[in-house]
Every structure is written in structure tokens, then in C-alpha cells.
Amino acid sequence: MGKIKIGDIEGEADDIKNLFLDLECDLSAYINAKPITDKIPKYWLYILTPIFFISACLLAVGLLDNNWSKVVTLLLFLILGFISLIIQHNYKDWRITTIAFLTGFCLILIGLNIYTPEQISKKIEEEAVKRIPTSE
Structure with a gap:
């Protein structure tokens, strides 16, 4: 795989994934991503x-x-x-x-x-x- 950068963290995709899994961190919370929720049509x-x-x-x-x-x-x-x-x-x-x-x-x-x-x-x-x- 290639190197990626998420916020202040840079490295191989697998390494970053393992880091978040090992530390039991949520990637979406780290990058302040809001969960996708479907809206009921207006x-x-x-x-x-x-x-x-x-x-x-x-x-x-x-x-x-x-x-x-x-x-x-x-x-x-x-x-x-x-x-x-x-x-x-x-x-x-x-x-x-x-x-x-x-x-x-x-x-x-x-x-x-x-x-x-x-x-x-x-x-x-x-x-x-x-x-x-x-x-x-």
C-alpha cells in the first residue's frame, strides 16, 4: 500500500489502521467526521x-x-x-x-x-x- 496522512498522523495505511485498532480509537471521531444519517424526504x-x-x-x-x-x-x-x-x-x-x-x-x-x-x-x-x- 501507499503512505497516507490523516490529520497529524502519517504512515502506511495498514500501520495507521492497526494503530487506531490497538488504541481502540475511533477514526471518524479523530477527524471530526459526522456519521452519515439518511434523512426522511421532505x-x-x-x-x-x-x-x-x-x-x-x-x-x-x-x-x-x-x-x-x-x-x-x-x-x-x-x-x-x-x-x-x-x-x-x-x-x-x-x-x-x-x-x-x-x-x-x-x-x-x-x-x-x-x-x-x-x-x-x-x-x-x-x-x-x-x-x-x-x-x-
Whole structure:
């Protein structure tokens, strides 16, 4: 084989490989390589989000009978789970995932006529005001 150089280490490929194996070091960690992870295609978000919104609207306006309302409610929670999973898997940021989940959950609550949009807005405002640091 030929000589190779990895970072500050230079030598024969087999020697470098054996060095890392003997010292139980991880080559990818040494060169700061991030592991390759496949992302879920974004088109799933483009498909699931409108389906979620349309289903929530159907539930909110009351076009469905009692049995179908239960099915659509279960569908909404399932889609919300998938959307949250895709966002977390692709972006690995709990803040974004939490915001997306809470937004979807609020839409479900509005669709089920548990809260009105005004009540949800008021609750969010109250929570935000509570979390603002005071200068006392």
C-alpha cells in the first residue's frame, strides 16, 4: 500500500489502521467526521401537513358524524406523531420539534371544539408573559 496522512498522523495505511485498532480509537471521531444519517424526504412533510390541516378543518366544522369524528381524531394524532418524528429525525432540534408538536396539538384541540382560537391565543399569551424575566 501507499503512505497516507490523516490529520497529524502519517504512515502506511495498514500501520495507521492497526494503530487506531490497538488504541481502540475511533477514526471518524479523530477527524471530526459526522456519521452519515439518511434523512426522511421532505415531501412527506409536504404531503402530511395539508392532510393534517384539512382533517382538522373537517373536524372543526362538524361535517363528520360521531364515528367518523373519532376516526379522524385518531388520524390527526397519528399524523402529528409522524410529522414530529420526521422533524426530529431530520433536524435533530427539540425546540423545532416541540413547536411543531404544540402547534399541531393546538389545531387538534380547536378541531375538537375543546378550545376556540381566541382561548388558545390567550393561554399562549399568559404562558409567554409568565416566562418573561422581570427586572426587579
